[in-house]
Amino acid sequence: MMSRLNLSMLAALGGLSLVPARFAPDPAPLRGFTAATSRVEREWESKFDAVPDPARMRANLELLSARPHHVGSPYDLQNAQWILAQYKSYGWDAHIETFDVLFPTPKERLVELVAPTHYKAKLQEPPVPGDPTSGQTAEQLPTYNAYSADGDVTGPLVFVNYGVPADYDELARHGISVKGAIVIAKYGGSWRGIKPKVAAEHGAIGCLIYSDPADDGYAGGSVFPKGPMRPSQGVQRGSVEDMPTYPGDPLTPGVGATKDAKRLPVSESPVLTKIPVLPISYGDAQPLLEAMGGPVAPSAWRGGLPITYRLGAGPARVHLVVKSNWDLKPIHDVIARLPGTSEADQWIIRGNHHDGWVNGAADPLSGQVAELEEARAMGELYKQGWRPKRTIIYAAWDGEEPGLLGSTEWAEEHAQELEQHAVAYINTDGNGRGFFHASGSHSLEAFVNEAEKDVTDPETHASVWKRAKAQEAVRAAESGRSAAGGPTSDIRIGALGSGSDYTPFLQHLGIASLNLGFGGEDQGGVYHSIYDDFYWYTHFSDTSFVYGRALAQTAGRMVMRLADADVLPFVYTNLAQTVQRYTSELEQLRDQRARQIDAENGAIRAGDFALASDPRDPTSAPALEVPPPQFNFAPLLNAVDTLNAAAVTFEKSYNSWLAAGDTATAALRGANEELLKSERDLTSPDGLPRRPWYKHLLYAPGFYTGYGVKTMPGAREAIEQGEWGDVNAQIARIADALRAEAALVNGAAATLHGGN
Amino acid sequence: MMSRLNLSMLAALGGLSLVPARFAPDPAPLRGFTAATSRVEREWESKFDAVPDPARMRANLELLSARPHHVGSPYDLQNAQWILAQYKSYGWDAHIETFDVLFPTPKERLVELVAPTHYKAKLQEPPVPGDPTSGQTAEQLPTYNAYSADGDVTGPLVFVNYGVPADYDELARHGISVKGAIVIAKYGGSWRGIKPKVAAEHGAIGCLIYSDPADDGYAGGSVFPKGPMRPSQGVQRGSVEDMPTYPGDPLTPGVGATKDAKRLPVSESPVLTKIPVLPISYGDAQPLLEAMGGPVAPSAWRGGLPITYRLGAGPARVHLVVKSNWDLKPIHDVIARLPGTSEADQWIIRGNHHDGWVNGAADPLSGQVAELEEARAMGELYKQGWRPKRTIIYAAWDGEEPGLLGSTEWAEEHAQELEQHAVAYINTDGNGRGFFHASGSHSLEAFVNEAEKDVTDPETHASVWKRAKAQEAVRAAESGRSAAGGPTSDIRIGALGSGSDYTPFLQHLGIASLNLGFGGEDQGGVYHSIYDDFYWYTHFSDTSFVYGRALAQTAGRMVMRLADADVLPFVYTNLAQTVQRYTSELEQLRDQRARQIDAENGAIRAGDFALASDPRDPTSAPALEVPPPQFNFAPLLNAVDTLNAAAVTFEKSYNSWLAAGDTATAALRGANEELLKSERDLTSPDGLPRRPWYKHLLYAPGFYTGYGVKTMPGAREAIEQGEWGDVNAQIARIADALRAEAALVNGAAATLHGGN
Numbered sequence A, B: 001m002m003s004r005l006n007l008s009m010l011a012a013l014g015g016l017s018l019v020p021a022r023f024a025p026d027p028a029p030l031r032g033f034t035a036a037t038s039r040v041e042r043e044w045e046s047k048f049d050a051v052p053d054p055a056r057m058r059a060n061l062e063l064l065s066a067r068p069h070h071v072g073s074p075y076d077l078q079n080a081q082w083i084l085a086q087y088k089s090y091g092w093d094a095h096i097e098t099f100d101v102l103f104p105t106p107k108e109r110l111v112e113l114v115a116p117t118h119y120k121a122k123l124q125e126p127p128v129p130g131d132p133t134s135g136q137t138a139e140q141l142p143t144y145n146a147y148s149a150d151g152d153v154t155g156p157l158v159f160v161n162y163g164v165p166a167d168y169d170e171l172a173r174h175g176i177s178v179k180g181a182i183v184i185a186k187y188g189g190s191w192r193g194i195k196p197k198v199a200a201e202h203g204a205i206g207c208l209i210y211s212d213p214a215d216d217g218y219a220g221g222s223v224f225p226k227g228p229m230r231p232s233q234g235v236q237r238g239s240v241e242d243m244p245t246y247p248g249d250p251l252t253p254g255v256g257a258t259k260d261a262k263r264l265p266v267s268e269s270p271v272l273t274k275i276p277v278l279p280i281s282y283g284d285a286q287p288l289l290e291a292m293g294g295p296v297a298p299s300a301w302r303g304g305l306p307i308t309y310r311l312g313a314g315p316a317r318v319h320l321v322v323k324s325n326w327d328l329k330p331i332h333d334v335i336a337r338l339p340g341t342s343e344a345d346q347w348i349i350r351g352n353h354h355d356g357w358v359n360g361a362a363d364p365l366s367g368q369v370a371e372l373e374e375a376r377a378m379g380e381l382y383k384q385g386w387r388p389k390r391t392i393i394y395a396a397w398d399g400e401e402p403g404l405l406g407s408t409e410w411a412e413e414h415a416q417e418l419e420q421h422a423v424a425y426i427n428t429d430g431n432g433r434g435f436f437h438a439s440g441s442h443s444l445e446a447f448v449n450e451a452e453k454d455v456t457d458p459e460t461h462a463s464v465w466k467r468a469k470a471q472e473a474v475r476a477a478e479s480g481r482s483a484a485g486g487p488t489s490d491i492r493i494g495a496l497g498s499g500s501d502y503t504p505f506l507q508h509l510g511i512a513s514l515n516l517g518f519g520g521e522d523q524g525g526v527y528h529s530i531y532d533d534f535y536w537y538t539h540f541s542d543t544s545f546v547y548g549r550a551l552a553q554t555a556g557r558m559v560m561r562l563a564d565a566d567v568l569p570f571v572y573t574n575l576a577q578t579v580q581r582y583t584s585e586l587e588q589l590r591d592q593r594a595r596q597i598d599a600e601n602g603a604i605r606a607g608d609f610a611l612a613s614d615p616r617d618p619t620s621a622p623a624l625e626v627p628p629p630q631f632n633f634a635p636l637l638n639a640v641d642t643l644n645a646a647a648v649t650f651e652k653s654y655n656s657w658l659a660a661g662d663t664a665t666a667a668l669r670g671a672n673e674e675l676l677k678s679e680r681d682l683t684s685p686d687g688l689p690r691r692p693w694y695k696h697l698l699y700a701p702g703f704y705t706g707y708g709v710k711t712m713p714g715a716r717e718a719i720e721q722g723e724w725g726d727v728n729a730q731i732a733r734i735a736d737a738l739r740a741e742a743a744l745v746n747g748a749a750a751t752l753h754g755g756n
Helices: A004-012 A035-049 A054-064 A074-090 A165-173 A194-201 A282-290 A361-383 A405-413 A415-421 A442-452 A464-478 A502-508 A534-540 A546-564 A572-605 A608-612 A634-660 A666-676 A713-720 A724-753 B004-012 B035-050 B054-064 B074-089 B165-173 B194-201 B282-290 B361-383 B405-413 B415-421 B442-452 B464-478 B502-508 B534-540 B546-564 B572-605 B608-612 B634-660 B666-676 B713-720 B724-753
Strands: A093-102 A105-115 A151-159 A182-186 A206-210 A277-280 A317-325 A328-338 A343-353 A390-397 A422-428 A434-440 A512-520 A699-702 A706-711 B093-102 B105-115 B151-159 B182-186 B206-210 B277-280 B317-325 B328-338 B343-353 B390-397 B422-428 B434-440 B513-520 B699-702 B706-711
Touching: A035 A361, A035 A546, A054 A074, A054 A361, A054 A534, A054 A546, A074 A093, A074 A328, A074 A361, A074 A390, A093 A405, A105 A277, A105 A282, A151 A206, A182 A194, A182 A282, A194 A206, A206 A282, A206 A317, A277 A317, A328 A361, A328 A405, A343 A361, A343 A405, A343 A415, A343 A546, A343 A666, A361 A390, A361 A422, A361 A534, A361 A546, A390 A405, A390 A546, A405 A415, A405 A502, A415 A422, A422 A502, A422 A546, A434 A442, A434 A464, A434 A546, A442 A464, A442 A512, A442 A546, A442 A572, A464 B572, A464 B608, A502 A512, A502 A699, A512 A546, A572 A608, A572 A634, A572 A713, A572 A724, A572 B464, A608 B464, A634 A724, A666 A724, A699 A713, A706 A713, A713 A724, B035 B361, B035 B546, B054 B074, B054 B361, B054 B534, B054 B546, B074 B093, B074 B328, B074 B361, B074 B390, B093 B405, B105 B277, B105 B282, B151 B206, B182 B194, B182 B282, B194 B206, B206 B282, B206 B317, B277 B317, B328 B361, B328 B405, B343 B361, B343 B405, B343 B415, B343 B546, B343 B666, B361 B390, B361 B422, B361 B534, B361 B546, B390 B405, B390 B546, B405 B415, B405 B502, B415 B422, B422 B502, B422 B546, B434 B442, B434 B464, B434 B546, B442 B464, B442 B546, B442 B572, B502 B513, B502 B699, B513 B546, B572 B608, B572 B634, B572 B713, B572 B724, B634 B724, B666 B724, B699 B713, B706 B713, B713 B724
Parallel strands: A151 A182, A182 A206, A206 A277, A343 A390, A343 A422, A422 A512, B151 B182, B182 B206, B206 B277, B343 B390, B343 B422, B422 B513
Antiparallel strands: A093 A328, A105 A317, A151 A317, A328 A390, A434 A512, A699 A706, B093 B328, B105 B317, B151 B317, B328 B390, B434 B513, B699 B706
């Protein structure tokens, strides 16, 4: 509602009659609400907005990050119990669900250069004076990569850049094999778990991963504690479970890791690495890299150390030892419920994990404290009489860091109920400072944009939508073009790969999902280190917790709207436009691959690579590749058209419903029951090639990139990897899903307002 | 002629009858020659090819680089006299021409950090054990930039990236002014003289230029003496004369700097810097850069030092002192002549400088020793009875390093004769190892390609043409496209900006010119340092001088063909295609600027830049710019069509002449006299805007980039710099020149074989 001050100002400008505040024209009704229900919803929202409190977030962050709280630690359990108590105090129905998961912790770690000189890596992050929690050495998990194979290996060192498949192609052109070697890869360029996986596929016997200072060290700013960036001995811990195959407990794929679940023997889990792997600091990496010989690394591979980066192999030889305790550990998910009324069997789920690698202030607690404030605010509203139509479930997941354990086991354990009842899952993880960003299901794209417009950016006082839109326009202008879609079009949300707890909901169960957060003005280099703590966060990130409040206002608002809407606020035109774009991308990808293979094969056959090679630093030609045939995109193109038509039909039906304004009909209930399942139709029970756990046909983490998303992954990865024979079948599967989706949307349109 | 061995091999493959060698089919006649004269020319060429001797080049390089030989040094004169004696011993008519030029040398140099800590820069390259000439400290020119203004200044330090105008726009967006400051710029990204020029335009009071290790230091390989790259204390000397305004003696623009030439007072020369400038090593730069504060530099600005690059201004404050002796010094050009016969008044000119910044082994002597071997070989041929039709002039220029002094003064002094007689100028400078590259007048593009096909690459034994073509194909394939033009099309030669002695010939006098050399497999970081010496060259570059021989074979062959051709071998279809491409580029440049300005102005007016700025590290919007109107490209497009038609007509006429095979007609002589002047028609007596010394309308060094070429510079720079009101007039001037060129080419076609 417009404030009196603003109305007076408008009046003072002349030409406007002074309308009493209570007759000020309402904004357009919220999606899914009638004019009347929208008015009520907005009133509750403005009450909601006033509750989340930066001071409480700060206090909660300090408390929750006071000690290391990784899986299996005493403080992890203590945090879960404290969170549980909070929910109860907010008036929620809450409990802890416990699972028993494989969680190896290090028993022995060694990295030493044994030739041509000797250097023993420190593998230890030093405490920083003035930063109290950095000195909690006894409780800190050592620097390591969880789910690394045990091993004791010695071999020549090879530098593999980011360690993705194309890097090995480049090495091969220099005549360098990693067979029997230990590779050293930079963090970045792919999810870390890809690095030992690809290294092992190429015959390496060990893998080191280090944080190059060009990526998150001194190149980007002063290092901790003077600035936010990674100091010389800072190490990024992290999981190397093969999550693109499946996340969650490595021993219980597809089912909840309950006490008596059937478990794979550790030796048979397909998601543990095949070779030992350890993360190291750039302080430890420099002596190893400096000792290397061989060709100078291509310029794109070089980092920020003051050395000549070389490929190897050798003369540097490294001895690497990794041994772990392969124990089961309990994880503690806190699950809280605010009951729905008329649609209590429809669930809106919201989550953020609570476990950290060490003190985990930014990751994940900065998101967790926002989530807690949302819950507290909803509890307040509940006390004031607010009754959500749908049931709201708030979760604080444990074990996200090792492999989305808490969310995955819970989603697997409750799969049947979730498939029946879940409307949407809204995830956050660590929160920062800057621009709002959202990724997820494109049927929620319009919904996200609408919510963003109603939240104020705390530093510029524009809406967070307007600020994100401005960033889009500036980026476009700086690269010499106008922003796509014009100044009022929806901001496109990204697609979800993996890397946080939405994965089991979206990609395993087909529940419409979102991942939200603020960032982009919170650069740092403490990710997964002992320095990601209260001191760092309150000096360098969202120091006054105003973006924490904005996140609570955004995510909480979305939860409330989903819970209260008369019609579930899915808009399929955005989805149809998105799949149309993905389809065009696939066609272009095919053509680009064809051009590239044609040009390369031509140059190979003409002997051009041989002739262009430097005799003193020879490179061989790449391997000949089979050029792609034309693929049959017709089913997909037709399905996209069909979906688009259905989406338009649904919009007409929705508008007719809105005009009628009837909120308590059987038609409405029926339509919502159909809409609730619309994301399910984008999945296939058979899942993706080589990884049946992943069922979503539009979004998946890349098999060879990890967190990074591959959209329409079955077809896209077949094209990228040159598996030409598989492409048409994958296209057809996606087309089938889109046709089913179109049928569902048409059905829902008819149910909602058949006579439109 | 095909060797007997190869014929036997062909015969052994079957299917070919064994043709006696003397009946082997001749290759197609050389351009400009009939079948008969071509056969004779090829016979002389094969004799020529056998003479250039790597062992002599090595010995000559060792001798010429034995001591520092900069302008004014005893060894500079001694080298000139030795070269003169060589030419005489080869049978050439040779003499030395001397000019007196302004050549400042340092009297006082100081760079010290005075706040927040103290550091005094060493400004000294240390001798390297094992490298004998690096220890000739007493004779070495100190590290400095010639033609820097004298000054004694103190101010805060600002990091300006490469110091080009766009870098100052970026600084302005961060609220950073260089007014009253000393700037520190990286070498690279523009010619060095641009850096103090642009800094002074923005109000800076001093300028430091340093060699970043990411550019030519340890990032690219081991540093000298272990490898070829720039060591920590290595410094790039060099001229900062404002050569894009005019090169040559700063006091005698447009006329030869003879003893009694009229001279500007030093204080009135427009090509000296306005502020003091000194080059420094990265060893000296690191303490200064490390002491800086202010915003973190954009990622594209960062170099390879293990520090956080920051913009400043300050808190680092620097005290910079530069004082020079502003003396006139003599320079000694060696000019040698091999007389022509029937066309003695047509001159083919070939040059390479002999002065170096210090010992100058790679730059310039590696090219000089090839040129000497060409001259020796031509002397041998002359003794055996070869008599070139045209007069051949070989030059060894002095004073190239400070500002193309020797070539410019000679060209200015002999301007009238040269305009009358010069057919072409062929330049080389330092030579390396790898791929052949040529740049220059596009009427010689086909000629260059033809010659390249007849020279063998010494390491792969393919023709240097085929190897360069292979590199083109590989580069295209690696970026996913097929090479332009297909496998048999001419390799496009580059356009010439500046940076070596072709500039006065091509851009001041309008003489068709080429610049040739080998490189690309000879990485190094000793440019303009004491380490560019015999030791470095014979360890890291063309160590066996086989590319020196290949250069002599390529350049010498071109000189002989130009000197002996019946019809001067200009091919205007390549020129027409090139100007067509340049015209398209200008149209695209206009459209791209329009799009960019439109997008930026839109985002500025919408307040997007303000909203997207980080409140903790604010950047302002760029300034609004006036969008470009549509320009009238019609005259240029029409002129290109006209030139293209004329070029085709000339090719028909040439083919008719070739079929007739008549080599001694008045028509032929008349046509050659016209062709000789065809490059002159591409110039205008008024020269370019703001720099009338530059007369060529197609090629010039960029006013704000230096060495880098701007093609169609009048129009292109007007568009780049937003001087919209000037563009149409500049387009029209170029169109006029192209129409005149077309008329000349049509005339020559009619003269050569009017009845075709």
